[in-house]
Amino acid sequence: MSEVKKIATRDSYGAALVELAKDHPDLVVLDADLAAATKTGVFKKAYPDRHFDCGIAEGNMMAAAAGMAAMGLVPFASSFAMFAAGRAFEQVRNSIGYPHLNVKIGATHGGISVGEDGASHQCCEDFALMRSIPGMTVLCPSDDVEARAAVKAAYEHKGPVYLRFGRLALPVFHDEANFHFEIGKGEQLTEGNDVAIIATGLEVNEALIAAEQLKNEGIQARVINLCTVKPLDEEIVLKAARECGAVVTCEEHSVLGGLGEAVAGLLGEQCPTKMRRVGVKDVFGHSGPAWELLEQFGLRSDAIVAAVKELV
Amino acid sequence: MTKQENLALQIAACKVRMGIIESTHGAKAGHPGGSLSAADLFAYLYNKEMRIDPSNPKWEDRDRFVLSKGHTAPGLYSALAYRGFFPVSDLPTLRHIDSYLQGHPNMNTVPGVDMSTGSLGQGVSAAAGMAKAVKYLHKDNVRVYTLLGDGEIEEGEVWEAFLFAAKYKLDNLCVIIDLNGLQIDGPTREVMPTDPVDAKMRDFGFRTVTINGHDFAQIEDAFRYFHDQTGAPTAILMHTTKGKGVSYMENQVGWHGKAPNDEEYKIAMEELNAQMAELEAQL
Numbered sequence: 001m002s003e004v005k006k007i008a009t010r011d012s013y014g015a016a017l018v019e020l021a022k023d024h025p026d027l028v029v030l031d032a033d034l035a036a037a038t039k040t041g042v043f044k045k046a047y048p049d050r051h052f053d054c055g056i057a058e059g060n061m062m063a064a065a066a067g068m069a070a071m072g073l074v075p076f077a078s079s080f081a082m083f084a085a086g087r088a089f090e091q092v093r094n095s096i097g098y099p100h101l102n103v104k105i106g107a108t109h110g111g112i113s114v115g116e117d118g119a120s121h122q123c124c125e126d127f128a129l130m131r132s133i134p135g136m137t138v139l140c141p142s143d144d145v146e147a148r149a150a151v152k153a154a155y156e157h158k159g160p161v162y163l164r165f166g167r168l169a170l171p172v173f174h175d176e177a178n179f180h181f182e183i184g185k186g187e188q189l190t191e192g193n194d195v196a197i198i199a200t201g202l203e204v205n206e207a208l209i210a211a212e213q214l215k216n217e218g219i220q221a222r223v224i225n226l227c228t229v230k231p232l233d234e235e236i237v238l239k240a241a242r243e244c245g246a247v248v249t250c251e252e253h254s255v256l257g258g259l260g261e262a263v264a265g266l267l268g269e270q271c272p273t274k275m276r277r278v279g280v281k282d283v284f285g286h287s288g289p290a291w292e293l294l295e296q297f298g299l300r301s302d303a304i305v306a307a308v309k310e311l312v
Numbered sequence: 313m314t315k316q317e318n319l320a321l322q323i324a325a326c327k328v329r330m331g332i333i334e335s336t337h338g339a340k341a342g343h344p345g346g347s348l349s350a351a352d353l354f355a356y357l358y359n360k361e362m363r364i365d366p367s368n369p370k371w372e373d374r375d376r377f378v379l380s381k382g383h384t385a386p387g388l389y390s391a392l393a394y395r396g397f398f399p400v401s402d403l404p405t406l407r408h409i410d411s412y413l414q415g416h417p418n419m420n421t422v423p424g425v426d427m428s429t430g431s432l433g434q435g436v437s438a439a440a441g442m443a444k445a446v447k448y449l450h451k452d453n454v455r456v457y458t459l460l461g462d463g464e465i466e467e468g469e470v471w472e473a474f475l476f477a478a479k480y481k482l483d484n485l486c487v488i489i490d491l492n493g494l495q496i497d498g499p500t501r502e503v504m505p506t507d508p509v510d511a512k513m514r515d516f517g518f519r520t521v522t523i524n525g526h527d528f529a530q531i532e533d534a535f536r537y538f539h540d541q542t543g544a545p546t547a548i549l550m551h552t553t554k555g556k557g558v559s560y561m562e563n564q565v566g567w568h569g570k571a572p573n574d575e576e577y578k579i580a581m582e583e584l585n586a587q588m589a590e591l592e593a594q595l
């Protein structure tokens with residue numbers, strides 16, 4: 001295999017903000033002492049007057065961002081997923097979600113691939129928390145190209161958006177020249193009618209690897225990338241379920257409350273289909289190298305292949 | 313302030329108090345105690361202090377007010393209604409199903425409400441964010457006001473917001489704290505002592521003034537002090553009486569979150585009507 005460029009989506013976040021800010025003076029960035037890690041540091045350097053470091057106080061940061069949005073600005077409030085969605089949940093719910101203010105939450109270090117920091121920082125609950133807020137859009141891009149497009153789309157979207165980025169450098173598999181991103185629209189990446197593999201975030205690339213392996217074994221998998229975890233692209237999911245008759249969801253998130261349950265909820269009501277959910281199985285993570293953790297917690301392509309084989 | 317001006321404000325405040333009783337009685341629920349303690353402040357803000365336009369509630373260059381102690385919505389709604397933002401006759405629909413007068417302030421349903429609040433501690437953060445945005449946008453005429461309860465400052469987020477306000481030198485932000493001394497579980501000094509609040513505010517970088525929150529001359533002086541805008545946020549600490557204006561509610565913790573029944577409503581309105589008659593006689 002030829003050398004594939006690898007970029008962490010958190011780097012894409014910082015780069016996209018700098019790019020967008022050029023033409024949009026209403027875009028400002030808030031951080032809670034993590035600018036170096038959330039990669040908004042590049043924005044801070046480029047636009048020091050538009051970067052507000054709120055200190056280690058995520059609750060205040062979220063509600064302050066809400067106040068800025070009420071004044072017509074488009075704030076991107078940044079922290080780790082654990083603190084953005086977890087610590088500040090109630091501020092996001094009451095000060096951003098309830099008034100439907102135009103705040104964008106840039107949450108980096110989502111999932112177990114945070115690695116060595118361990119369970120306290122490995123947020124596998126953010127989809128569940130953010131999905132439960134009415135009117136909240138939840139995005140989880142799969143590579144650099146999609147991540148930068150998602151940041152732009154989030155800026156253009158009127159209303160609150162939660163963006164989840166990862167720490168880990170990921171292969172860039174999208175071709176930027178031919179890539180079109182729309183919130184709420186899934187992307188079919190491979191043709192196949194034996195099983196649908198519906199993935200988000202870094203799991204999309206794992207799904208592609210799994211599909212390749214399955215193909216060698218005569219199983220044609222339809223890989224669907226759902227960057228938009230909410231609102232769910234019901235059309236693409238229902239079509240896949242009807243045409244494939246088996247669905248495997250893959251997410252770097254708890255199997256409780258995330259993409260898997262969103263898909264299961266839809267299919268349960270409209271098109272009961274046999275399913276498996278690849279995800280973190282209602283357990284906390286622990287310290288370790290990211291890729292080894294992904295392996296250990298059953299989030300690599302081999303686990304997806306195994307899940308498919310239980311169905312097909 | 314002339315005697316006539318002072319009298320006019322007292323009349324406006326008496327109307328705010330009547331609206332609080334009308335709305336909480338109509339709702340059969342709500343928070344009259346902390347609404348009444350801040351009634352004079354609401355009257356001053358909406359009749360004298362703030363640059364607002366009731367016919368254009370979303371006017372971009374208006375001053376902003378964030379009711380961080382959102383449960384005292386009856387006081388805010390009453391001030392807004394008497395100022396002409398919406399009909400006074402709607403006040404008794406407070407908390408009714410399908411009424412736009414939600415139990416806690418909703419910026420998307422109530423004309424004149426600048427921020428949705430209710431969960432304590434968050435409004436002051438939003439107000440600080442607004443003040444920072446005002447600075448960023450160079451809207452030099454716009455000021456941001458927020459009112460907190462003295463129980464509310466037990467929330468840690470409040471102090472995060474104070475740090476933020478001081479860091480960014482938000483001299484366009486006026487933080488008002490209603491020191492009525494009572495919260496749901498009892499006297500604030502017993503539930504969770506916060507004294508001395510003035511020293512704490514100064515330590516947190518606020519220009520701080522302490523007043524009697526029922527004295528309009530002192531309220532006016534405090535806001536003049538705020539208008540200096542000399543590079544630091546202002547805190548106005550106002551000592552008040554919870555339930556002020558209705559004899560049986562004054563300093564009674566039980567009236568924090570309880571509505572007057574029909575008999576109590578009648579007594580309260582008789583008292584407020586008598587106060588109004590006395591004020592009007594002095595005009």
